[in-house]
Amino acid sequence: MSKVIIAKEPNLSFLLTSRKITDKTSCQVPLILKKNGQLDWDANAFITYIGGGAQVYNIKPFASTVIKKAYNLNIFCSFLEYENTSISEVNDSNLYEFVDYLKDRGVADSTIITHVRLVLKYIAFYSNQHPEAMLATYDKNEAADYKVHIGEKIFRKGYREIKYLTHHCVEGLIHIDAGIEYIRDHELEKWLDAINCTTFHPEIDDFLLSRWQALTTLLEITGSRITEVHRTKRSSVKAAAAHLLDFKKAPVIRNIPIVKGKYKGKTREVRVTHDDIQILLWHIDLMEQKFPSITHDSIFVDSRNGNALKPSYLKNYAKKIINESKYSRDLRHITNHSFRHRFITLTVAQELKRLGSTGSFQNILTVAATACRKITMHASNDTLSRYIHLASELIHLESIDTVREDGASTQIKVRIHQMLKIADYYNSNEISDKEALNSLLTTISELRRLPSLIS
Known part of the structure; x- marks a missing residue:
């Protein structure tokens, strides 16, 4: 050697x-x-x-x-x-x-x-x-x-x-820029399922599952850094859910803290789906039922005593779940920050598609970057250039379903996609009747746990 x-x-x-x-x-x-x-x-x-x-x-x-x-x-x-x-x-x-x-x-x-x-x-x-x-x-x-x-x-x-x-x-590895560890839909499926097969939690109850769902949802729908997710308050989520029954009006999570960059110390807001808000409310409701006497405003708490989780614990929590699951190798390159890259990339891609459908613009990339910057509060469009490149490739090379347009929650789409894959595996005789049934029942059980589909 x-x-x-x-x-x-x-x-x-x-x-x-x-x-x-x-x-x-x-x-x-x-x-x-x-x-x-x-x-x-x-x-x-x-x-x-x-x-x-x-x-x-x-x-x-x-x-x-x-x-x-x-x-x-x-x-x-x-x-x-x-x-x-x-x-x-x-x-x-x-x-x-x-x-x-x-x-x-x-x-x-x-x-x-x-x-x-x-x-x-x-x-x-x-x-x-x-x-x-x-x-x-x-x-x-x-x-x-x-x-x-x-x-x-x-x-x-x-x-x-x-x-x-x-x-x-x-080819097939992360590309364009090694700095962008973009989490794709098939990786998100494995991320969500990791809580069910990790030795970090030998036994999973609804509280632990809902906390994992809430953490993943907040990372994905807000594009926040993990330190910003930690500081996001329950009251902000509840305020966004105030008009939840009005399906003509999209919920908006406000007062999301910014802890880094030009706008450090300020806050921002993001428009989310009704499904995503209900996933967050599911966890908040379970937490408040389990710990009715808590006085803090944190979303993520210790499952034993209800104390707010420390920033360092929440920062390393996902990695511990993933590393001790069967997906440790498949998701070894994914971090909390990968969700921020996903959020920005999909936001740019969605804006590019919207602008492209209305006609051709000479400065379409600049317009899309500016629209995204207003949401993410980046200092300048230059810092978004790598995402524009990746978003353009996403539109041309990947499934059109990847770029959300209909306002559906990604977590809902992921599970529906899982059911379709199970059906394909079964029809092609890659899995047995028992395996197909068990997989479908597991996925349906997960869907039923998401409050948006209970009704």
Whole structure:
């Protein structure tokens, strides 16, 4: 297995431009060694290249970044040694195997993409240095002559265009921007079901189930950070439900706190569905019945004594539920903040669809971003540019049902979709009569627990 060693105090005075003595003596340099102790010349040539070249170091990127990339590249070098393959022999299949190798190590999708992009840069670098190897190509017309087929994409961030390399092996993973861990509908189904199969709660009662439903609902329908969800008050939900019987008027949750950014300390409001409000009211009603003497205004409380949950507990609660469920691997890249990305993306997508149906606008993307910014209270449209890109892809590539237009609660839609999938599995003989019946009864039981469908 190859390894990275760090030269901790090399004399780089001939490279570094800084006049500070400490910068010249404390700047570290990484080196990648093969399992037999020999220097990996190709990998280290690439590390030198991304570090600024043979005559510059610790300017851009900083030495600390170069060291991180060296450790990341070493994982690929170790993989090649395990496969008994050299860099000159790498092909498309090896990249698919590398993705599986990372998954087996428990690496999150966003991190896998980071590793693969670095590997693609390494492959492109080697290919440029050794064109006779005919290792990689960007040209589809030359596909048969090369071993690795690399794609190049452009990501717009504000007024900048950022180019990055891509490959078919990362399709299906989180993409566009590794910073956006967008939770998709099929992942939301697993998230909701995790409470039923987690060892964190050996026994689930209506209170724990309703709390999980309420937490998920608030994260999804408000686009709030988990700290903002923690500070959202019961009184705000009850006020939004004041006109619940008037189906012509959509409920609005007001006084949602903003704890970060330009508008820190202020509040905002979001329009929600009647179904979502009733899910929140279900939990609030159970909580007030269980703890009738509580005096605080928090929504999320300790199931044993009714005390308001601490911010740190609520922040880590979902991860504990997921990690100790059967969906721990499938949802390893999802966090509380993924719901904020989902909310913003769907809001932008919904506005794009609405504007697109009314006619063509030259500045349709700007108008959609501005409409979303008024809801999320982002400082500027520039911070929403990555969501516009993702929302546009969502509209063109994914099911149209993903973009909510009819005001139905996602939790209701998720369970109806589960029932349809069960029917498809049954009709295709993938599950038995008993499995289909049990799955349908479980889903129906969950639907009946949602107050909006009891009546």
